[in-house]
Amino acid sequence: MSGPETADGRDWRVFRATGAAPSGPPPQLLPAPPWRRFRGGPAQPAPPHDEQAALRRLGEVDAVPQLDGDSIDVVNAALLLRRPLLVTGAPGVGKSTLAHLVSRELGLGRVLEWNIVSRTTLRDGLYAHDALGRAQAIAAWRAGLRPHGTTGADDRDEEEPLPPALGDFITLGPLGTALLPYDRPRVLLVDELDKSDIDLPNDLLHVLENGSYEIPELVRDAADGARVRTSDPGCSAQLRQGRVECREFPVVVITSNGEREFPAAFRRRCLPLEMRTPTREQLLAIVDSHLRVRPPDAEALVDLFTRQVEEGGTHSLDQLLNAVQMTTAGAFPADASGRKLLDMLLRDLAKGR
Structure with a gap:
C-alpha cells in the first residue's frame, strides 16, 4: 500500500496489516509529536518475543492485508500520534488479534495483555504489592538474626543478612510494564474495557495522558532505587524513587464490544476504529x-x-x-x-x- 511521503521521503505508514515479521531491521516509527514525547529512564533491555502466542493468534504470514485501507490508516495514525486505539466491533471479529498483528509486523516483542473484568482497578494494571509476603519475610529475617542458643552479635562470625528488599514484593502489571522506558514502544492489549467498573476509563486518563505513574510504597521507601518484577516472565526492571515514565508511548489497543459508552474525555484521547467482518x-x-x-x-x-x-x-x-x-x-x-x-x-x- 503506497501513500503520501514525508518531508524526508519516507512513507508515513509503517503498518500494512499483513502480519509479516520484518526480514531485516524492524521499521522505525516517525518521531512523536512534541506533546507526546517522554523522557523516562534508565532504558530497559528489549522485551522478549513470544512467537508461539503470535502463531496461535495469526498463524503463518500471508500477503493479503487483514484490514481494509481506511482501518490501516487509522492504525498508522495512532502509531504516529502515540495515541491509544479504541477498537469496537462484534465479538469474535478479530479485535484483540490486532495487537498481535501490529507487534509481529513492527517487531515490538511480546504483547502485554490486560484482560478486564468488572472488579478490575487501575492499580491491577499498574502493579501489585505482596504486603503479606513481605511481612512474613521480615518476620523470618528478624527471627534469623538471633538463632536459638546465641547470646549476641559478637558470637557470630558471619555477616548479618540484609532485610528483605521492598522491590522483591512488587510486580508490575501489564499497563505498568508497558510504561517502562523502552527504546521502542511495547504493545499493550486492554481487552474488553466495556466490562469494567464505570470508574476505570476515567482512572486511566491521567496515565494515558502523561505516560507515567508512581508506586507509593517505593516513593516512601528510604532506598533511592529498587528492582521489581515485570509482567514479562523472568524479567525485572530497575526503578528510581518509585516513579515510572516511558521513553516511547506504548501501542495501546483497547477493545470494546460496544456494551457501554465511554466518557467524552476518555474518547478524546483515543482514535476510534470499528472492525468489520473480513472480506x-x-x-x-x-x-x-x-x-x-x-x-x-x-x-x-x-x-x-x-x-x-x-x-x-x-x-x-x-x-x-x-x-x-x-x-x-x-x-x-x-x-x-x-x-x-x-x-x-x-x-x-x-x-x-
Whole structure:
C-alpha cells in the first residue's frame, strides 16, 4: 500500500496489516509529536518475543492485508500520534488479534495483555504489592538474626543478612510494564474495557495522558532505587524513587464490544476504529495462514459464513476455523450427520445456544 511521503521521503505508514515479521531491521516509527514525547529512564533491555502466542493468534504470514485501507490508516495514525486505539466491533471479529498483528509486523516483542473484568482497578494494571509476603519475610529475617542458643552479635562470625528488599514484593502489571522506558514502544492489549467498573476509563486518563505513574510504597521507601518484577516472565526492571515514565508511548489497543459508552474525555484521547467482518478474500487468507493448506470445502464454508453474517447473525472467526479444521479430520462424515455438526459449529451466537 503506497501513500503520501514525508518531508524526508519516507512513507508515513509503517503498518500494512499483513502480519509479516520484518526480514531485516524492524521499521522505525516517525518521531512523536512534541506533546507526546517522554523522557523516562534508565532504558530497559528489549522485551522478549513470544512467537508461539503470535502463531496461535495469526498463524503463518500471508500477503493479503487483514484490514481494509481506511482501518490501516487509522492504525498508522495512532502509531504516529502515540495515541491509544479504541477498537469496537462484534465479538469474535478479530479485535484483540490486532495487537498481535501490529507487534509481529513492527517487531515490538511480546504483547502485554490486560484482560478486564468488572472488579478490575487501575492499580491491577499498574502493579501489585505482596504486603503479606513481605511481612512474613521480615518476620523470618528478624527471627534469623538471633538463632536459638546465641547470646549476641559478637558470637557470630558471619555477616548479618540484609532485610528483605521492598522491590522483591512488587510486580508490575501489564499497563505498568508497558510504561517502562523502552527504546521502542511495547504493545499493550486492554481487552474488553466495556466490562469494567464505570470508574476505570476515567482512572486511566491521567496515565494515558502523561505516560507515567508512581508506586507509593517505593516513593516512601528510604532506598533511592529498587528492582521489581515485570509482567514479562523472568524479567525485572530497575526503578528510581518509585516513579515510572516511558521513553516511547506504548501501542495501546483497547477493545470494546460496544456494551457501554465511554466518557467524552476518555474518547478524546483515543482514535476510534470499528472492525468489520473480513472480506471473502481475507477470510480465505486467514484460513490459509492457520492451516497452511486449503481444504476442498474451505471456500464453501467461507461463503456460508459470509452469508450468515450478511443476514445479521453473530458469528466468530473461531467458528469458521473450527469448521474448516473439522473437514480436514480423517474420516469426517460427508453425509447429513457431518453437515449437522458443521451447522452446530457455525450457529448464530446471538440465539444463546
